[in-house]
Amino acid sequence: MELDVLKDDSQTEAGSYFVANYPPFSVWSAEHVPVVRAMLAEPAPADPPAMGLYMHIPFCRKRCKFCYFRVYTDRNARDIDAYMEGLAAEVGLYADQPRFAGRQFDFVYFGGGTPSYLSADQLRRLVERINRHWTWDAAREVTFECEPGTLQEHKLHAIKEIGVTRLSLGVEHFDDEILEINGRAHHSPEIFRAYEWARGAGFQQINIDLIAGMVGETDAKWQDAVGRALAMSPDSLTVYQMELPHNTRIVRESRDAGAAPPVADWSTKRRWVDYAFAEFERAGYVVSSAYTVVKPGPHSGFVYRDALWHGADMVGTGVASFSQVGGVHFQNLDQWDDYLGAIAKRELPLSRALPASAHQRLVRELILQLKLGAISAEYFRGKFGVEVREEFAGAIDALAAEGMAQVTDEGVRLTRAGLLRVDGLLPRFFEPAHRNIRYT
């Protein structure tokens, strides 16, 4: 992250905003990959953390103009089958590691790309291949990301049959002109159709993603989008503030035109998220993180997020995926041929890694949990033996003085103003060597 894009009322310029992990990806390196293999060859501790499986399905009908993920829009059925076979074989490589002996997945995440791009048959075949190595019968949550226009009623039943409990729809907006300008593959009628089918299929939890700050956004259009999302009564709503990493088409096109990217500034985007949160709160929803509101009830949790942000192990499979196991971060090779080539040789397809120190693990959990809106001093005392209010006194006092946080009896609570810009506040908690460097 270039810190200059995080200044309070700055324009939305090229650069990342979302802090997904710590230490920054830019300090992970190939030289640490042997540490991963050594760690996997050792048994897990007697009381291992929760564990999850992430599968990257990198196919899409179209690349969105704001997309910065590793996705392919040009793969045929044979390519997709080869990828699925590789992915299942990769799961098999992990299943054989002593580190995972006897362990079960607590959560599973099909991410993308677009998992729902797969046909019902491709999906069944993938799961059948993976389940030869490992199942997710014990998982408390299985999430599946969908692009609304790829869904059909029978496909949703197939998705339900493979154990998915949490369906996440990439709606982003309801205005067809905005959807088109931003390169989305779907239009609004497909959203409503898919949602009805999904409700009919009986998923425990349906989440809707929106983005505040798409190209062409206005106050009136945003209010309309929030109203339509609320009328659908989803179990949860996720709102991301549009960020423009360097590899997005919006950045490339605006650079070519010698113009600033046509996206609202950060204070406007925060105002839009604030509006969405307030509207949903009026309807009884509760803010559960800087990005999410949930309808209180038995299915309002998000195991993937909460486990990961409390130090769970996660095996990330697929091209360019990220993992963390036993305090070591690692990423897969990010080119198709390299990734599948390694697996064909029965090697883990790793590209770079970083063993995190105890202090870095503490910082990581602290900043990720701040995204939930509050941290518990008791939790950090118990897990790390650290008084966070002393260890991070400088950063916490500054946030309190700026009206971004309050120190409470339990720990630290962000104000709404702080929560809405939380990713911009987190680098203050980084170790000094990580503060003014590139994030990705």
Ligand SMILES: C[S@@+](CC[C@H](N)C(=O)[O-])C[C@H]1O[C@@H](n2cnc3c(N)ncnc32)[C@H](O)[C@@H]1O
């Ligand atoms: C990995 S994407 C997958 C979306 C899925 N392929 C679809 O078409 O719905 C998951 C979510 O990330 C969010 N996202 C993607 N790019 C973004 C960006 N540049 N800024 C903010 N949020 C973004 C969107 O809300 C999207 O639904």
